[in-house]
Amino acid sequence: MSATRMTDTPVLSVRGATKLFGAVVALDDVDLDVHAGEVLALLGDNGAGKSTLVKCISGVHRLDRGEIWIDGAPVHLSSATQARENGIETVYQDLALFDNLNPTANFFAGRELAGPSWLPRGLRWLDQRGMRARTQQLLDRLQVRLPDFDADVALMSGGQRQAIAVARAVAFSSKLVMLDEPTAALGLRESAKVLELVRRLRDDGVAVILISHSMDHVMEVADRGIVLRRGRKIGEAAATPENQQQLVSWIVGAQSAA
Amino acid sequence: MPDRPTSPTVPRSVRTDSPAVADAETEAGAVEPVTVLPAGGDSRVIRSVLLALKGGPLFILGLLVVILWITTEDHVFLTFGNIGNVLEQSAGVCVIALGQLLVILTRGIDLSIGSNVSLGCVVCTVLFRDTQSTLLAIGVTLLAGLAMGAVNGIILVKGRLPHPFIATLATLSIGAGLALYIASGSTIIGAPDIVNRFGGGRIVQIPGAGSIGWFPYAALVVVAFAILCWVVLRKLLWGRWIYAVGGSPEAAVRTGVPVKGVLISVYVLSGLSGAIGALLFVGAADAGSPFTGAGMELNAIAAVIIGGGSFLGGRGNVTNALTGALILGVIHNGLNLLGFNPNWQYIATGIVVILAVELDVVRAHFENRFRSLQARLA
Numbered sequence: 128m129s130a131t132r133m134t135d136t137p138v139l140s141v142r143g144a145t146k147l148f149g150a151v152v153a154l155d156d157v158d159l160d161v162h163a164g165e166v167l168a169l170l171g172d173n174g175a176g177k178s179t180l181v182k183c184i185s186g187v188h189r190l191d192r193g194e195i196w197i198d199g200a201p202v203h204l205s206s207a208t209q210a211r212e213n214g215i216e217t218v219y220q221d222l223a224l225f226d227n228l229n230p231t232a233n234f235f236a237g238r239e240l241a242g243p244s245w246l247p248r249g250l251r252w253l254d255q256r257g258m259r260a261r262t263q264q265l266l267d268r269l270q271v272r273l274p275d276f277d278a279d280v281a282l283m284s285g286g287q288r289q290a291i292a293v294a295r296a297v298a299f300s301s302k303l304v305m306l307d308e309p310t311a312a313l314g315l316r317e318s319a320k321v322l323e324l325v326r327r328l329r330d331d332g333v334a335v336i337l338i339s340h341s342m343d344h345v346m347e348v349a350d351r352g353i354v355l356r357r358g359r360k361i362g363e364a365a366a367t368p369e370n371q372q373q374l375v376s377w378i379v380g381a382q383s384a385a
Numbered sequence: 386m387p388d389r390p391t392s393p394t395v396p397r398s399v400r401t402d403s404p405a406v407a408d409a410e411t412e413a414g415a416v417e418p419v420t421v422l423p424a425g426g427d428s429r430v431i432r433s434v435l436l437a438l439k440g441g442p443l444f445i446l447g448l449l450v451v452i453l454w455i456t457t458e459d460h461v462f463l464t465f466g467n468i469g470n471v472l473e474q475s476a477g478v479c480v481i482a483l484g485q486l487l488v489i490l491t492r493g494i495d496l497s498i499g500s501n502v503s504l505g506c507v508v509c510t511v512l513f514r515d516t517q518s519t520l521l522a523i524g525v526t527l528l529a530g531l532a533m534g535a536v537n538g539i540i541l542v543k544g545r546l547p548h549p550f551i552a553t554l555a556t557l558s559i560g561a562g563l564a565l566y567i568a569s570g571s572t573i574i575g576a577p578d579i580v581n582r583f584g585g586g587r588i589v590q591i592p593g594a595g596s597i598g599w600f601p602y603a604a605l606v607v608v609a610f611a612i613l614c615w616v617v618l619r620k621l622l623w624g625r626w627i628y629a630v631g632g633s634p635e636a637a638v639r640t641g642v643p644v645k646g647v648l649i650s651v652y653v654l655s656g657l658s659g660a661i662g663a664l665l666f667v668g669a670a671d672a673g674s675p676f677t678g679a680g681m682e683l684n685a686i687a688a689v690i691i692g693g694g695s696f697l698g699g700r701g702n703v704t705n706a707l708t709g710a711l712i713l714g715v716i717h718n719g720l721n722l723l724g725f726n727p728n729w730q731y732i733a734t735g736i737v738v739i740l741a742v743e744l745d746v747v748r749a750h751f752e753n754r755f756r757s758l759q760a761r762l763a
Binding site for chain 2: 185223251281282
């Protein structure tokens with residue numbers, strides 16, 4: 128549905144991605160393309176390799192074989208920081224929030240505003256007021272309201288925490304946002320709000336990779352679905368109502384496209 | 386969190402085997418999604434309880450002071466002279482408790498801090514005895530403390546140990562052995578003047594106790610080190626990283642916090658606190674003994690825990706750790722004044738530690754209630 132926004136060069140290309148954990152093949156020769164303004168759903172059963180693939184793209188794991196291209200140029204992502212510097216943001220299943228810090232500190236975790244710049248990073252003075260103001264600004268833009276900016280995240284409910292994690296990724300992303308089951312712990316209306324954030328991202332021309340077990344949510348926001356099974360890509364189809372049955376049968380293993 | 390079974394046809398209500406089961410249920414009928422409503426009346430009560438619990442250590446300290454003021458003969462506890470004694474006697478533990486706080490904030494523990502103090506005590510006095518150089522005695526003592534901390538941190542990080550317990554237990558033994566070896570097992574008398582002044586001197590300019598003065602220089606050292614730790618923890622990016630590593634080491638790696646460097650740095654600072662503590666003890670006694678720090682790691686750890694620190698990491702602050710150390714000092718001093726056998730202080734310390742961890746359990750309970758209330762309101 129957003130094909131008009133797509134450009135010829137994918138924001139992210141993965142070629143021949145292979146990842147081994149000891150003798151276990153977590154990823155086996157997976158190819159994948161995502162374009163700007165596109166939502167790609169990553170589908171598959173337990174242990175299919177979805178989360179592993181996301182972690183490789185976000186720099187947490189390193190691929191044993193295969194290449195990652197961003198905007199048509201090969202990149203070497205050996206750390207989460209490098210991935211973020213390349214405009215890749217990730218919301219993990221377990222949110223990666225710091226329970227003992229407040230929303231502002233969580234928002235800026237890893238990219239705190241601090242100066243002066245001639246000092247070593249660790250010795251820089253935190254610009255707490257600036258970070259607070261910018262957090263408020265960003266949350267306003269995303270229409271997320273929090274009751275108390277200075278309360279620790281530990282005091283917030285699952286839904287509130289999810290909102291902070293998603294908003295954090297959305298706020299700082301420039302090219303690609305990956306969401307690993309962003310709605311798994313949420314109620315109906317909160318899920319809808321998160322999906323709305325995903326759509327807003329896509330409309331802003333950001334590429335989105337979405338892992339979800341809810342076929343409803345996938346159908347609602349995704350343009351395309353890729354199905355993994357035991358680390359291999361076994362199917363790819365546009366996320367249209369006509370293809371839903373096909374995607375489901377790939378996921379449950381009723382038939383293989385290959 | 387393991388993946389849930391994939392079956393797109395399963396109704397949403399069945400798929401609630403996530404950590405936030407309660408939220409999923411309570412928020413199903415929510416009015417405002419993602420948006421968070423302001424807390425209602427009930428949660429305001431819980432919030433004030435939580436706030437009160439945060440000041441728990443100060444409350445315990447205040448209570449102890451009042452009790453001792455009432456029960457000691459002629460209310461001697463609250464005289465300038467005695468307050469000066471308490472401050473001076475607690476100064477060393479205050480400093481090493483701050484070092485321990487930094488380590489415990491990152492989910493660690495520095496068991497070697499007591500040995501570090503002993504080592505510092507003998508390094509300072511032996512060097513001063515043999516060279517008569519104040520600069521050398523103080524400088525090498527500080528370097529020895531920093532080095533011991535660095536060794537702890539490097540063993541932990543480069544040795545890829547899951548927890549610093551064993552590493553610092555080993556350096557505890559090594560440090561104690563080194564201290565005994567350097568001092569040939571005996572106490573060395575004599576310390577540089579400036580060390581004696583800051584460890585055992587009183588500031589006569591501060592009025593209240595006539596010409597001898599009551600306010601100890603040692604308290605100034607504590608305040609200076611506390612300000613340093615406070616600035617590091619609250620004002621610098623470094624401190625944000627320390628809290629982040631303690632809050633979630635996994636998330637810290639993912640967000641690009643230099644976790645290894647942060648871990649090494651807290652052990653180095655803890656080592657420095659051991660050396661400063663050693664100088665205070667040397668100054669107070671005008672002597673250094675290889676046994677000064679024996680068992681002192683327990684005081685440092687107890688002070689942090691009484692001050693609301695948690696071995697789960699990321700919890701605790703400078704004020705509360707200092708309060709914890711002062712509580713230990715006040716207990717020690719009070720039992721003395723009341724004529725109890727000095728050994729009671731260990732029992733009393735244990736009881737206060739148990740009280741402190743129970744307060745923490747209460748806090749966790751109220752935080753949980755607060756969370757579920759928020760979920761229901763949202």
